[in-house]
Each structure stands twice: as structure tokens, then as C-alpha cells.
Amino acid sequence: MSAEVPATRVRVGVMTDGTWVWQPAWADYVQLHRVAPPRAFLDHAASLGFTAPEASVERALDIAGAEGIPWPE
Numbered sequence: 001m002s003a004e005v006p007a008t009r010v011r012v013g014v015m016t017d018g019t020w021v022w023q024p025a026w027a028d029y030v031q032l033h034r035v036a037p038p039r040a041f042l043d044h045a046a047s048l049g050f051t052a053p054e055a056s057v058e059r060a061l062d063i064a065g066a067e068g069i070p071w072p073e
Helices: 025-033 039-047 057-066
Strands: none
Touching: none
């Protein structure tokens, strides 16, 4: 008898709250492997009331550039 394997999916993209940058697939990894995100990330999210602050387009572009994320032309 084989164990049932959940459907595999990979969400593509980049998310940020202005301080942390992560890929949406990170949440799937945490859930699938039953691991915890870094404590600093959890503390940061709690300090914001688990709500991402508003960020301007300019700030998002600055973060993308600092992280080396390619931007479509």
C-alpha cells in the first residue's frame, strides 16, 4: 500500500512587506514539511498585527532592485 502524496504545485512570484521578501511557495513548503518560519519573521509579522503595510510602487521597485529580482521591461 502506498502513501497518498498531495498534489504538487509551485506558486511563482515575490512578496514583500517592505522589510521581508519571500516567495509564495514558502507557505506551501512550511505546510507540507510541517516546519516553522524563522522566529524573526513571525515576530515581525506579529508586530504588524499580521497585516502587511502599504508600500508605494517606488518602494516595491527599490526592494526588487535590491534583491536582484528581474523586472519586466
